[in-house]
Amino acid sequence: MSELVSYDEAVAAFEPVLGLEVHTELNTKTKMFCGCQNSFGGEPNTHTCPVCLGLPGSLPSVNAKAIESAIRIGLALNCSIAxxxxxxxxxxxxxxxxKDYQISQYDEPLCFDGYLDVEVDGETYRVPIERAHMEEDAGKLTHVGGSGRIQGADYSLVDYNRAGTPLIEIVTKPVRGVGAKAPQVAKAYVAALRDILRSLGVSDVRMEQASLRCDANVSLMPWGSDELGTRTETKNVNSLRTVEAALTYEIRRQGAVLLSGGKVKQETRHWNENGYTLPGRSKEEAEDYRYFPEPDLVPVAPSREWVDQLRASLPEPPAQRRARLQGEWGLTxxxxxxxxxxDALELIAATVEAGAAPQAARKWWLGELNRLAKEADVELDAVGMSPVQVAELQALVDAGTLTDKLARQVIEGVVAGEGTPAEVVEKRGLKVVGGSALDDAVAAALEANPSAVESIKAGRQQAIGALIGAVMKSMKGQADAGQVRQLIMEKLG
Amino acid sequence: MNELLKLSAAEIGSKIAAGSLTSVEITKACFEQIHAVDAQVGAFLCLDEERALAAAAAIDARIAAGEKLGPLAGVPIGVKDIFCYQGLPTTCGSRILEGWMPPYNSTVVDRLLEAGLVIVGKLNMDEFAMGSSTETSGYQLTHNPWNLGYIPGGSSGGCAAALASYQVPLTLGTDTGGSIRQPASVTGVVGVKPTYGSNSRYGVLAMASSLDVPGPFARNARDAALLQEVISGHDPMDSTSLVSELPGLTDAVGKGVDGWKIGVVKEFGGDGYQPGVESAFKEALAKCERAGAEIVEVSCPHFDYALAAYYLIMPSEVSSNLARYDSVRYGIRVGDDGTRSMEEVMNLTRGAGFGEEVKRRIILGTYALSAGYYDAYYGSAQKVRTLIQQDFDAAFEKVDVLVSPTSPTVAWKLGERMDDPLAMYKADLCTIPSNMAGNSAASFPIGLSDGLPVGFQVMAPALADDRLYRVGAVLEEPLLDSLVGTSAWDALYEEAK
Amino acid sequence: MALSTDEVARLAALARVDLSPEELAKLAPQLDVILDAVARVSEIAGDDIKPSSHAFEITNVFRPDEVRPSISQEAALSGAPAEEDGKFRVPRILEED
Structure with missing residues (x-):
């Protein structure tokens, strides 16, 4: 761990400048340059062919769908299309x-000069986008021996199932003028990007499966200066919260270095789950990638008509969508x-789409589910309950099968992996009970609490609370409190 | 020598179709010849006798059953060791791939098999097709059948030597800067570099992707045309494969050149060109004139820069294409003693597995592409490429074909140029421009100089490959007939030392 | 321009090719001669000339997004110098990607 200053101290002295590189895997059926299935996992080296294994003599051929997806992403990010x-x-x-080379794009990206507006605390920030280009993913290494990390391993194993997966790399220009909000803007940008990719249907954007990966660059310069400071690049930033945390950490660390009169070293750092960044093992010298035009592939020249057609098919832009949903849902x-x-907008929208009322959907996602996600330290969308399941749960509440209190127990069950809401209700026996069992319980409670009965009869309505409590207790919570109140009033009528 | 071996591929094919010859008979005759002379020639790296004879028998059975097959069904062929063919090793003449068995076939090999050709084995070549003498092969020397002390040309030297020594009637090679035409020239056979993209590169080990093209070797123009017609055609597995079809090639043979304008490239002659080569070339021009063509001189000023540009573009692509030989997925691995790192093992493997010429070009290409030099070297070379294309375009406005000697010299003695890379590179002086522009070209045998064959190069526009065959058929000399029976020929049959 | 043995050694490292001192000593002057000969391309490479990376000006060659059969794990590993658990086995890796 390094010396740190407080975040406030760092941003009081320096303006942070961000640079974000996001890689997203496209969810095409096949890989970027061959017809092998593009899917996560599988037995090692079973989704491979001469092309993605880089066998001698093999040649790449471009996946049309990947090009289409890349153009749509570029358009959604307000980019020009080459x-x-x-x-x-x-x-x-x-x-x-x-192949010991990656097919990528160099000085001729397919999409360039775009922007994305993001909101933080009610303010809009424009993140300028330099380029979005296509490339292929690498295979997967596992390290054997030592700690299972690359350092100290005895040897390594390679699985090329992932090799050749289509990737889009989206690179921002230096993001300036966001000041102390830099880490939040970065997080909001990655979240907005994820939402766009999801709404385009081009990527599964699951950060935990690394289908969305972010490298976060940051540098500090004295306020008022125009000369960018030395930046560091933090890799392995694989969740929205770590984007914010890693940048906050780097700003504090670089601030400490600069304030003590030191110089920031240009380097790649890695985010550690324990909350700090560590320098990567530096290469002996700066890599010379010797880029040159791929001779095995011909140029891509999208026609105006094609681009216009793809533009017309774009889904509603996120900012517009937010405004529309807020109106439709009647939210302040x-x-x-x-x-x-x-980060619950899309989850709530999907829940509403599945039939739940907006306020109910909002209540579950911001309440119980948000709490459980924080407890488990996962993103809200990875909490373990889907929007469809939330809508199903709310339907049970609406039908009177569950009370809100019981519903919270059902959520716990679903998140714990016990099944769908209906299955959890069944397994845990959580249904609201009515009928004669409830009548009996009310009668028993009246008999056991004569003083409360007297008080109510004497006009002290608040005493009914004790009676309701007693009924709920004997029913183990599986009753609807409103119904219990009504039954009591009827009996005492 | 078995008289059957003197038959052309076209004759063999029609006899097999007519039932007067079986594929098994001719295939056996080829193997007998291979066993008799290849110990001296060194053309084949490996043979596939059992499978070839089975394939030949299968063709014979289909013909006997009344099936109509293509014109080359049942004809034996040898392929350069650069084409992936399951069941045989593919080494590209390199130790780094020793024993590698490809798990797939190249598209052109599949087309040979579909057309019923019988693949007898794989032919020697310069390592990764880098050389003009087949001496950079990591395995063996190949000798020129006209004089065993001389080089057979390269990189497809095995293809040329096997044909010239009547081991097979057809071979399949590749041409990046002259690797088909120059060996054809120095061994007295026909070699064609078709229009780039007309034959698929899928499954053909890459040397320089923007220049490589597979192409036919034969002993006459018609056989070459037949083979080219079998292997050509669009392949979706190769993105640079052309969709346009070539015009009829066998139809072109015999149509003559009456009324044509034939352009002699002014820049290809004079200093550095052997007098014997120039005089044979002039005689061939006279022959074209007698056939009704008008001979004119055409200047292609940028052809002088083609060799320089080639030796930047080609090594740049080579340095990248050969990166994959890293000891991870295939090929040999050197120095993995359990203590060394991946990086060290890669270095050692590539250091030991690649020969000198390959290393020279990898390092040259690495330099040309590296930061700070790209514009001056690779970038400039690509501009020269444009200028060469423009020279061709301008020339083909005026003439039907361009012609030159295929190579400035006849075959040289084995070993003579091994320590002088530039001298070796100059063998491709006249052949390189067509690769740079992607258009079609071929070499046809026209005569002898000091007892060694001289080749005549014809260059035609892209997708006008038919013109090559028209000129070639006019020039055709049965040069190889004059080899059979000489003392040089008898030397082929001596016990290998 | 003279290409030093140090420069050739740097290039060899970049290209991952182990060279003996003797090879280095032989290669450096050879490369120097070759570079000298090829440098003349810049004589005619004017700013107004478009570079060609390909032989022909073809664009937009795409493949439909349709799955084709992969090869078997056995075939994939058939040429591997070393394998383990269906994967290619390699010596320990020093440098990070």
């Missing part, structure tokens, strides 16, 4: 890179801000 561009080879040796600005802050 009228002519080439793939390029990025040459470097690494055992997970089957403050309520909307809470939803965005909890």
């Amino acid at each position: 009228s002519w561009c080439r793939f390029a080879r990025k040459n470097y040796f690494y055992p997970d890179m089957a 600005d403050l309520e909307m801000r809470d939803i965005l802050g909890a």
Whole structure:
């Protein structure tokens, strides 16, 4: 761990400048350059062929759907689309890179000069986007011996199932003028990007499966200066919260270095789950990738007509969508801000889509589910309950099968993996009980609490609470409190 | 020598179709010849006798059953060791791939098999197709059948030597800067570099992707045309494969050149060109004139820069294409003693597995692409490429074909240029421009100089490959007939030393 | 321009090719001669000339997004110098990607 200053101290002295590189895996049926299935996992080296294994003599061929997805992403990010561009080879040796070069794009990206507006605490920040380009993913390494990490391992194993998965790399220009909000803006940007990718249907964007990966660059410069400071790049930033945490940490660390008169070293650092960044093992010298146009592939030249057609098919832009949903759901600005802050907009929208009322959907996602996600230290969308299940739960409440209190227990069950809401109700026996069992319980409670009965009869309505409590206790909570109140009033009528 | 071996591929094919010859008979005759002479020639790296004879028998059975097959069904063929063919090792003449068995076939090999050709084995070549003499092969020397002390050309030297010594009637090679035409020239056979993209590169080990093209070797123009027609055609597995079809090639043979304008490239002659090569070339021009063509001189000023540009573009692509030989997925691994790192093992494997010429070009290409030099070297070379294309475009406005000697010299003695890379590179001086522009070209045998064959290069526009065959058929000399029976020929049959 | 043995050694490291001192000593002057000969491309490479990376100006060659059969794990590993658990086994890796 390094010396740190407080965040406030760091941003009082320096302006942070961000740079974000996001890689997203496309969810095409096949890989970028061959017809192998593009899917997560599988037995090692079973989704491979001569092309993605880099066998001698094999040649790449471009997946049309990947190009289409890349253009749609570019358009959704307000980018210009190149009228002519080439793939390029990025040459470097690494055992997970089957050809020992990566087919990527260099100085001719397919999409360039875009932006994305993001909201933080009710303010809009424009993140300028330099480029979005296509490339292929590498295979997967596992390290054997030592601690299972690359350092100290005895040897390593390579699985090329992932090799050749289509990737889009989205690179921002230096993001300035966001001041102390830098880490929050970064988080909001990655979240917005994820929402766009999801709404386009081009990627599964599951950060925990690394289908969305972020490298976060940050540098500090004295306020008022125009000269960018030395940046560090933090890799392995694989959740929304770590984007914010890693940048906050780097700003504090770099601030400490600069305030003590030191110099920030340009380096790649890795985010550690324990809450800090560590320098990567530096290469002996700066890599010389010897980019050159990929001779095995011909240039990509999307026609105006094609691009216009793809533009017309884009889903509603997120900002517009937010405004529309807020209106449709009848939410206040403050309520909307809470939803965005909890990253729950799309989850609530999907829940509403599945039949739940907006306020109910909002209540579950911001309440019980948000609490459980925080407890488990996972993103809200990884909490273990789907929007459809939340809607199903609310339907049970609406039908009187569950009370809110019982519903919370059902949520616990679903999140714990016990099944769908209906299955959890069944297994845990959580149904609201009515009928003669409830009548009997009310009668028993009246008999056992004569003084409370007297008080009510004497007009002290608040005494009914004790009676309701007694009934709920004997019913083990599986009764509807409103119904119990009504039954008591009828009996005492 | 078995008289059957003197038959052309076209004759063999029609006899097999007519039932007057079986594929098994001719295939056996080829193997007998291989066993008789290849110990001296060194053309084949490996043979596939059992499978070839089974394939030949299968063709014979289909013909006997009345099936109509293509014109080359049942004809034996040898393929350069650069084509993936399951069941045989593919080494590309390199130790780094020693024993590698590809798990897939190249598209052109599949097309040979579909057309019923019988693959007898894989032919020697310069390592990864880098060389003009087949001496950079990591396995063996190949000798020129006209004089065993001389080089057979390269990189497809095995293809040329096997044909010239009547071991097979057809072979399949690749041409990146002259690797089909120059060996054809120095061994007295026909070699064609088709239009880039007309034959698929899928499953063909890459040397320089933007220049490589598979192509036919034969002993006459018609056989070459037949083979080219079998292997050509669009392949979706190769993104640079052309969708346009070539015009009829066998139809072109015999159509002559009456009324044509034939352009002699002014830049390809004079200093550095052997007098014997120039005089044979002039005689061939006279022959074209007698066939009704008009001979004109055409200047292609940027062809002088083609060799320089080639030796930047080609090594750049080589340095990247050969990166994959890293000891991880296939090929040999050197120095993995349990203590060394991946990086060290990669270095040692590539250091030991690649030969000198390959290393020279990898390092040259690494330099040309590296930061700070890219614009001056690779970038400039690509501009020269544009200028060469423009020279061709301008020339083909004026003439039907361009012609030159295929190579400035006849075959040289084994070993003579091994320590002088530049001298070796100059063998491809006249052949490189067509690769840079992607257009079609071929070499046809026209005569002898000091007892060694001289080749005549014809260059035609892209997708006008038919013109090559028209000129070739006019020039055709049965040069190889004059080899059979000489003392050089008898030397092929001596016991290998 | 003279290419030093140090420079050739750097390039060899970048290209992952182990060279003996003797090879280095032989290669450096050879490469120097070759570079000298090829440098003349810049003589005619004017700013107004478009570079060509390909032989022909073809664009937009795409493959439909349809799954094709992969090869078996056995075939994938058939040429591997070392394998373990269905994966390619490699010596320990020093440098990080």
